[in-house]
Amino acid sequence: MIGAAARPALSPRWRWGAAVAVLAAACYAPFQLVPFHVFQLTMVLVYAVALLGLNLLVGHAGQISLGHGAFFAVGAYVAAILLERWELPHLLTLPFAAALAFLLGLGLGVPAIRLRGLYLALVTLAIAIFLVPLLKRFEGMTGGSMGLTTAKPVPPAWSGLAEDQWLYFLTLAVAVAAFLLTAGLLRSRVGRALHAVRDNEAAAEVMGVRLSFYKTLAFAWSAMFAGAAGCVYTWVIGFVSPDSFTVNLSINLLAGLVVGGLGSLLGPLLGALFVMFVPSIAQSVNDAAPGVVFGLLIVVVMYVAPTGLSGLAERLIKKIPRKE
Template identity: 50%
Template sequence: MKLNTLLHKDAERGPKLAVALVLLFACSLPLFLTDYRLFQATMVLVYAIAILGLNLLTGFTGQISLGHGAFFAMGAYVAAVLMDQFQVPYWATIPIAAAVCLVVGFLFGLPILKLEGHYLALATFSLAVALPQLLKHKSLEAWTGGVQGIVLSKAAPPIESLLGMHLSPDRWLYLVTLAIAAGLFLAAWHLLRGRIGRALIAIRDQPVAASSMGVNIVLFKNLAFAVSALYTGVAGALSAIAVAFVAPDSFTVFLSLSLMAGVVIGGLASIPGALFGALFLQFIPNLAGGISKAAPWAIYGSLLILCMFVAPGGAAATGRALVRRIRSWKRPASVARITEQST
């Protein structure tokens, strides 16, 4: 019994150590990266938040959405309009965008989540198609800027330096985005480990059994959709603040499809997989453009297919399999060491 306890504790140290090392590495990036590279790192965190939100709905609840680019755009425009029209501080626009997307996501989910499978996917896809056109409409042009969009100023840091490091706008926004992303990832981890997370997974795997056990399927589906929209809206607001520009053509249907691709590449029902999917979305299109200027999207599609062949379960699942294989090689020595400790 004591041996099993020691083995269990030894196995738990790995993920905690990995999270600590990733956070330490992320916090150290402003020390040696240029402002442009930090901007790219900020966008990786932004996409990771959006992909995590979509994964809460698709990976953990089993509801396919091809319209989350609309919530990304909604969060971006809420932040941009508040900053441009009402001079609201950039940091105050983030919770407002989150609240707006939470309410809209819940209300939109009430009728739409009565659908299942490809019907639900098609209904959410229509939202991604319609919203960019609505943003261009003349009745909203005074607020949204129409086709021209809204140009914002870079968010200035409240202090000039931190721990001896000069804070440019890009460095400051990276640190702010990192703090928000860490908080949202931690919140998702706690959410999924609790009663709500178990209910969502039950709805995904066995909805009939979940209903018979007293799970309110309609309520939990709506909550999942609303929280998913909240995460995506926060990502959109952070994107608008970081890029300092929003326009309808930046939030086309391709954004929704890219977010879904990021979920699949990172790994369904995987919290750390959101980071791998975000890295793919940020850097692979640039890599494809560098390989071929004439047909970059053909290269992008080929790389996407290659990723599916190499890691069919997603990057996170492949990483876990690799870690298990390495541990199996080291297990005899580890068991001998723990046996000595137990005796």
């Protein structure tokens, strides 16, 4: 059973203060950075939304998924098809992508409630593996190996923003909405039920928690966030192809979440930074074996911060002297 390691709780005052500071910095950043760095931060936000969903499943419900990249790909392709084939406005593709991913997650959650641990990991891994050849097979709809090219959102004249800045703020709006929705969900009865399932399934069932219902719901919500992230990915990149959604994406997402910190709202953001920047750092350190460098960095981070980077950050904040 997977659960978040115990970590010292911070007061709501500290949490709200940190959230406001991060949001203010996020709004200020695109006006000070070159377009490429703005693009990188935009992708961090995209991955953060996907990791929010994975965190619901792994960090809060105690399940595991090695196939989350598949839901990400579903959202990306739904957006691409609606934009390229049906010429829908960009914002309208988001609810369609999220809804279809939700339904697929709901469908996967039904058989998954009978599995746990290694068996559940293998089933979800299989989904990520067969997705790529499946996308290539339906060439008439998905574009096959060549993929689909779509137009990016055009900034309105009144905004005064460049294209990269407009994409960034669109993605930031989706990310903020996703974080607020997740925070509200975790404070609700659903969140308490998920934590009960994660901590002790037998005890949760005795207390009246319907295990099958909440496990299925966790998969569906988790897939929905991944699908929304995939949709925004299509807006940002303007291109999708099967080779962009290999099993490596699913593994990197799970690794990023563990490094960022399970069961923490800050964990997905830190994990997204890890997923975005560490592979490029590994590539620059050693062109011949970036995977080895990437793996070693994960080992080092987990040795220094067993509860993830968010747990390390909270421990450091707890050490700051405070006035009574």
